[in-house]
Amino acid sequence: xxxxxxxxxxxxxSGGSLRLSCAASGSIFGFxxxxxxxxxxxxxxxxxxxxxxxxxxxxxxSVKGRFTISRDNAKNTxxxxxxxxxxxxxxxxxxxxxxxxGQGTQVTVSS
Numbered sequence: 668x669x670x671x672x673x674x675x676x677x678x679x680x681s682g683g684s685l686r687l688s689c690a691a692s693g694s695i696f697g698f699x700x701x702x703x704x705x706x707x708x709x710x711x712x713x714x715x716x717x718x719x720x721x722x723x724x725x726x727x728x729s730v731k732g733r734f735t736i737s738r739d740n741a742k743n744t745x746x747x748x749x750x751x752x753x754x755x756x757x758x759x760x761x762x763x764x765x766x767x768x769g770q771g772t773q774v775t776v777s778s
Contacts (some may be wrong), residue, residue, distance in 0.1 A: 669689070669698075671689055673689050673769040678776075700719055703762060714727060715730055715747070716747060746760060
């Protein structure tokens with residue numbers, strides 16, 4: 668069983684930055700892919716970024732060049748560095764590993 672706890676969300680102005688963290692209760696080293704998703708009001712949950720155990724990353728087109736996903740297997744933690752934030756990035760951000768989800772952290776970007 669794995670528990671995922673996100674942190675780092677908040678309110679930021681357009682153009683600002685935030686860093687999200689996802690701490691896993693158990694070892695995530697054995698899990699191949701860790702990912703961040705987001706869900707805006709009235710919209711479906713969408714994949715934002717993912718990272719494999721060896722550090723291969725993928726990004727949604729909407730965040731390429733602005734967001735960076737990383738992982739520290741020794742600390743059982745996955746990060747999402749978000750720069751040049753836009754109002755359309757406003758959503759609840761969720762950490763995902765296999766069938767496990769965190770509770771989500773709210774990111775609000777004001778214009």
